[in-house]
Amino acid sequence: EAGVAQSPRYKIIEKRQSVAFWCNPISGHATLYWYQQILGQGPKLLIQFQNNGVVDDSQLPKDRFSAERLKGVDSTLKIQPAKLEDSAVYLCASTLGGASSYEQYFGPGTRLTVT
């Protein structure tokens, strides 16, 4: 079974530029998450989708971050414009069903460096 795929794996941009990350969850997984992991910290949820609807985006900085999950499969996360403090690893995760009992499967992450 293929895992969660993410691209690109690494991205370096200058502040005020824009960037987009892509995630393809495990086939059949209805719930998709984007987490931000700053160096030395645990991952923090940015946004959660159930199929193509947003369940939780309370910690998403909506003035600069946006995300979509068209057709309930792939998802993209965009930052525009980027700030220095956005330097982090962006992790995508997916889970099979609509219950918290299911474990989340994580992709390899996209490491973003903002200079």
Added chain:
Amino acid sequence: AQKVTQAQTEISVVEKEDVTLDCVYETRDTTYYLFWYKQPPSGELVFLIRRNSFDEQNEISGRYSWNFQKSTSSFNFTITASQVVDSAVYFCALSEGSTGTASKLTFGTGTRLQVTL
């Protein structure tokens, strides 16, 4: 609000030593789930175990064991006879279970385990 505390930032042990990673959590939910994930240098989070709030039985899987105690809100992880391949950052995480839908994971800050020869 949920919170997970991993007080140990970094632990160094010599191979074959036993090591315990501590995790203390806070939640107002009566139904919740606890997880441990491993993050090796490659960066990908690897699921290790899930525990629900109604099951306080300890669990053993090979060299790994977990001790869940609701009375102290702790979910500690022990590696017996550690190996160099165990070197990684280990995260404890919590998710609510009472909403009926999948919930986010609230992670601790992680414990970096270094196992040397």
